[in-house]
Amino acid sequence: MAHWLYKSEPDTFSFQDLVAKGEAGQEWDGVRNYQARNHMRAMKVGDRGFFYHSNEGKEIVGVVEVVKEIHPDSTDDSGTWECVDIRAVGPVKTPVTLVAAKAESRLKGMALVSNSRLSVQPVTDAEWDIVCEMAGISP
């Protein structure tokens, strides 16, 4: 099972906002980046991911899960963009800050560290385990 990381500015849409959406989750719309879209195309129902707060907090705050695979983005009239639906699984025990991730040498290659601008990122199994360990949760 593949793992992912979703970035969002908490001012716009926070992890708490996703929690409030409940089991049905939320369309991850508004992504206008081909790389990010391609990652979403590769997602399967049940794939887990981290939820990262950019700008405010700059930390991984929760775990999410894909509940609906790739489909047209309802906010895009051109038909170019697609997205998945995700729901909140639960908060992490200890948020993992960007500073902490950068300080962890085993996470040097992580997209969050090396290409922070990408809004939907793949996370390797090894990275997943390390971040879970840092976050105080089971993988």
Place this chain on the structure above:
DNA sequence: GCCAACGTTGGC
């Protein structure tokens, strides 16, 4: 609030 990095756009 600044600025570096990156992606996209459009002229040639």
Place this chain on the structure above:
DNA sequence: GCCAACGTTGGC
């Protein structure tokens, strides 16, 4: 098809 200009993102 190249590349300069521009806009956006996000860390600091």
